[in-house]
Amino acid sequence: MEIKKVGVIGGGAMGGGIAYVLSSVGIETLVKDIEQKFVDKAIEGCKKIYDGRVKKGKMAQEVADGGMALIKGTLTFDGFEDVDLIIEAVPEVMDIKKKVFADLEGACPEHTIFATNTSSLSIEEISKATKRPDKVVGLHFFNPANVMKLVEVIYYPGTDNKVVETMMDFSTKIKKIPIEVGNCAGFAVNRTLIPYMGEAMAALLDTPGLTTQEIDKAAVEFGMPMGPFILTDLVGLDVGTHAAGTLEEAYGERCRVMPLMKRMVDAGLLGQKSQKGFYDYTKEGAPNSDEFLKILEEERKNVTPTKAKFDISRLILIQIREALMLVDEGFASPYDVDTGMVYGTGFPYKTAWGPLHYAELIMGWDEVKKKFDEYAKSVDKVRFAAPKILDDLASGKRRLLKRCHYKVDDNGVALMYVDNPPMNALAKQTVEDIEEAFNAAFKDDKVRAIILTGAGTVFVAGADIKEIQFIDDPKLGEEMTRMGQKVLDKIEQASKPVIAAINGYCLGGGLEIASACHIRYASSKAQIGVPEINLGIIPGFGGTQRVPRIVGLARGIELVTTGRFLSAQEAYEYGLVTKVSAPADLIKDAKALATQMAGKSRLAITAAMTAVVKGYMTTLEEGLKIESKEFGKLVPTEDKKEGIAAFIEKRAPNFKDK
CATH class of the missing domain: 3.90.226.10 (2-enoyl-CoA Hydratase; Chain A, domain 1)
Incomplete structure (x- = not known):
């Protein structure tokens, strides 16, 4: 199915970013919200992006004008009678999302795919609010949507395979890098990234004298675009705490929300949005905030210090843990997990294409297992419990990365x-x-x-x-x-x-x-x-x-x-x-x-391939002999009889490969 018209539900920054992405490739886009100010914000955001590209010489003014002309704002469902796709981008509250999709049922045609931009909520649960659960899918854009290349296409067992294929193709059409992920808490990227950020806080607490600056520096030296504490401040500690809470609820103690972060949120230390988080952005050079240092000192009293010296491998191992479990549980392929980490988090692809490639090609699985065992003894036996799949990988019984x-x-x-x-x-x-x-x-x-x-x-x-x-x-x-x-x-x-x-x-x-x-x-x-x-x-x-x-x-x-x-x-x-x-x-x-070829009789295709390929490699005389032999094989087949009958009766043949 070709996606020609899309309804984006929810204005604001994310809705506006998605609308820009769609319009920039020629897709008619409706942006709907409950208040005009949110619709206006989304459309103004689109115009700002277009104007910026024109100003930098990356786009002609007429192209930008054409893109903006494809975007229309609305407070009603007028115009939704012919949309091919809905992308919902409302707040991360299950009841709100369910109501949105329930309301959309009567406004959209039967073929419309319902996609949610949720970063954490269950796709299956959202689908229960619709009369088309097989057409409900996750389409998780990363913020800012006009910059970040990655899109997670998330399915649950009830999602039609053709819907998933359509969304993968659509994501490519809008110039994104799609990965396919099963419905699990955190999906692929957040499930792998958030525990890594949590482990940075755990290391800060249990390693005497360790500073946020040292951890951030180690991450950058490894190749990350920024350290975990700067990243948490950028994302927002309130957002991070909510996302980590979703993982803790699903996976338990190994993904526990650090009390340090909860206390910082309670104290209003939300990161860059509040000007203070782990760092104080009101001061030159952004040193640690005094409020954070006070909470850190108190929280360290509640933790047993480790004798292990901090090394960045401690944090990378947590990414490897969750990535392995995603693959072993069947939620994602190794390539999709690693691609998600490269395009979604900036994992240094020049070092390795994501944590799993790093584990297999740089560290080696025996070394990975050794590190898990060491950290389980010196740091925490729950968080560093080696995934079951690791035994087979370390012993060579199984390969993870098929090329x-x-x-x-x-x-x-x-x-x-x-x-x-x-x-x-x-x-x-x-x-x-x-x-x-x-x-x-x-x-x-x-x-x-x-x-x-x-x-x-x-x-x-x-x-x-x-x-x-x-x-x-x-x-x-x-x-x-x-x-x-x-x-x-x-x-x-x-x-x-x-x-x-x-x-x-x-x-x-x-x-x-x-x-x-x-x-x-x-x-x-x-x-x-x-x-x-x-x-x-x-x-x-x-x-x-x-x-x-x-x-x-x-x-x-x-x-x-x-x-x-x-x-x-x-x-x-x-x-x-x-x-x-x-x-x-x-x-x-x-x-x-390929689909056209696949719809033919397998027997006839095999004969055709043999006649053409083998005949092409020999003389015309020998090729004609091959053709005659292959033709003769097909004469008594049921597929030949069906093909001729279908031709006479003017209907599509139903080949049985017999």
């Missing part, structure tokens, strides 16, 4: 991601995981067509230079290339159609993988090429063979020997890709084609 994985939709289309952030480089393990994922998809009866794309904003940016720079044995070089060629041969010879959705850099091994796919679609922002010649080598995973076969000998030689990058449009003109899509439409367009 290629897929999910099948209801139509039988598998969306497969190469997932080795940030550039999806083809390390040896990545190639092995690609092979494993394709083998699984080929055997999976639910899969009828496959779309291969890159996690994040890159398809595959090439080989892992660190792995090839020290290879100087010709035999080892040959073995490495044969391994990759074997994997790509499997993709090319697959009996299920494989579409490459090239969403960004597609270089070297990336183009070699894409060339092995049967069809290639590209984002208009994609950069495509085989630049190995610039490293003093040549492509080794089939690039010197498949690329010339696709674009012709002359152009193939040109690309391989110059290493130059092609834009998506140039790649289209060369015949390397068959369609160029707007970035937000790439996956949607690839899915449309």
Whole structure:
């Protein structure tokens, strides 16, 4: 379903930010609130954002005017009779949200999706107020909505899968990075972040002489955009206490709200909004507030001091704990959790793509388990109780981060991601995981067509230079290339159609993988090429063979020997890709084609793939023999009889794959 018109319920800063995001991509937007002043505030906020972009030269005035023209404010439900989506952004009070959705039932058409921007409340509970519980979903924007890239798409067991898919596609259309999360307290980002902030307070209390400045400095040196105390002051201690309370209610003692924070809220120390929190913003240099220091001194008397020296690993371990539990409980994938932490909290992606990648690739699971055991003894056995999954990870019985994985939709289309952030480089393990994922998809009866794309904003940016720079044995070089060629041969010879959705850099091994796919679609922002010649080598995973076969000998030689990058449009003109899509439409367009293929008879598709692919690789005479043989196999099938009957009766066929 295409989202053309959206109703935003709730003005103010968040409603205004969301309205800007929607209008900036051409979506008609209604902003509704109960008082005109809130509607005005939202629309004024949108205008301020547009004016700011025009002033900075980032947007033409006519574009800004066009965006503003798409936003209309209202105090009634007039105009809601044709909205495709509702985004509710009212205060975090369950009764208010339920009333909003109950009131919307009679104002919106049956197809309208109801999305809530809640950051903490149960999606399932909210759905009980509607007559369309299968169309209720969470769409959690991060503040400010016009700046923060992340959106959490939250579902509960009753949410229709197609609604989730629509919201994931919609989030991409509005230029956000969506992650898919099950309905649990805190969802993915807050559940992982808030206990980390709480642990900073715990460390401050139980480590003699430790200061907020030292903890904040350690976090920044690790790569965080700011320390946990500055962050808490920025968010607001009242907001943080409420969010932490939700987690404590759901998860118990391991997510306990620190009494220190409760006392600060009671004393009116709310952070930057009250000019005082952990720091005093009325004074130059923002030193600790005197009121906070007094409360800290008193609270330290209630805590048993630890002998452990403070290290930032103590806080990072808490993020790893909750991230592991999210994955183990089935609420989110490792990629979605880590992507949420990178885009939602500023986890330093140059260090690792989120806490789980940091744990597996930087620390190692055995070291992670060792740290949990140490902190359980020296700090707290409840908060540092190792998640159950950690035993299998530390012993090597289980791998958490598969660098290629897929999910099948209801139509039988598998969306497969190469997932080795940030550039999806083809390390040896990545190639092995690609092979494993394709083998699984080929055997999976639910899969009828496959779309291969890159996690994040890159398809595959090439080989892992660190792995090839020290290879100087010709035999080892040959073995490495044969391994990759074997994997790509499997993709090319697959009996299920494989579409490459090239969403960004597609270089070297990336183009070699894409060339092995049967069809290639590209984002208009994609950069495509085989630049190995610039490293003093040549492509080794089939690039010197498949690329010339696709674009012709002359152009193939040109690309391989110059290493130059092609834009998506140039790649289209060369015949390397068959369609160029707007970035937000790439996956949607690839899915449309894959869904069309998936709706055909599996027997006929298998025969077609065999005839076309194997026939293409041989002479015309041999290819015709293959075609005849495959045609003959289909003659006695039930699907052939059904297809002909449907044609005669002028109806859609109902193939049974028999």
